[in-house]
Ligand SMILES: Nc1ncnc2c1ncn2[C@@H]1O[C@H](COP(=O)(O)OP(=O)(O)OP(=O)(O)O)[C@@H](O)[C@H]1O
Ligand SMILES: O=C(O)C1=C[C@@H](O)[C@@H](O)[C@H](O)C1
């Protein structure tokens with residue numbers, strides 16, 4: 450499938466490279482870049498760990514959906530948070546307003562990328578609980594229009610793979 454749509458959503462589990470790849474892809478396409486997690490942090494004046502600690506995951510999910518609605522009118526590469534695909538309303542909104550990519554990798558690859566980074570509240574707990582979350586979320590990710598396998602690829606190589614899906 451080729452795309453010419455100007456709003457690009459990158460989805461996938463924590464550590465898939467959405468933020469890293471999104472920034473590079475936006476440069477290559479000459480589009481703006483929005484990182485949904487950073488957008489939420491700027492809007493709320495709190496870091497994501499602070500939001501989770503002060504208000505809990507359910508509150509974060511509401512802020513996330515609200516932020517997604519706001520950015521969905523932009524022409525940009527939008528790197529989402531790892532849990533944005535959990536809600537059907539978010540998946541439908543992304544599909545309606547842009548092209549959705551799924552950055553895929555096996556759990557063990559992702560775990561190695563995120564295990565020492567404490568900025569993700571949901572990645573701080575037990576490895577097996579995180580693996581279960583990954584398995585439960587896969588159908589939501591697989592719902593994307595385009596899947597990019599990132600295993601063994603550098604972020605630059607993932608960008609090259611993504612670019613193959615765009616019209617000139
Ligand atoms: N293709 C890749 N190969 C190796 N390391 C990568 C790759 N993509 C990202 N990384 C590294 O993995 C870590 C997580 O990447 P990044 O923050 O982009 O993930 P994310 O998908 O945005 O995660 P989150 O859902 O938590 O926002 C970073 O240290 C980044 O440098
Ligand atoms: O996978 C998730 O649920 C999350 C991923 C991050 O991008 C942040 O949105 C937050 O840490 C939650």
Ligand SMILES: [Mg+2]
Pocket residue numbers: 467468469486528529530
């Ligand atoms: Mg990110």
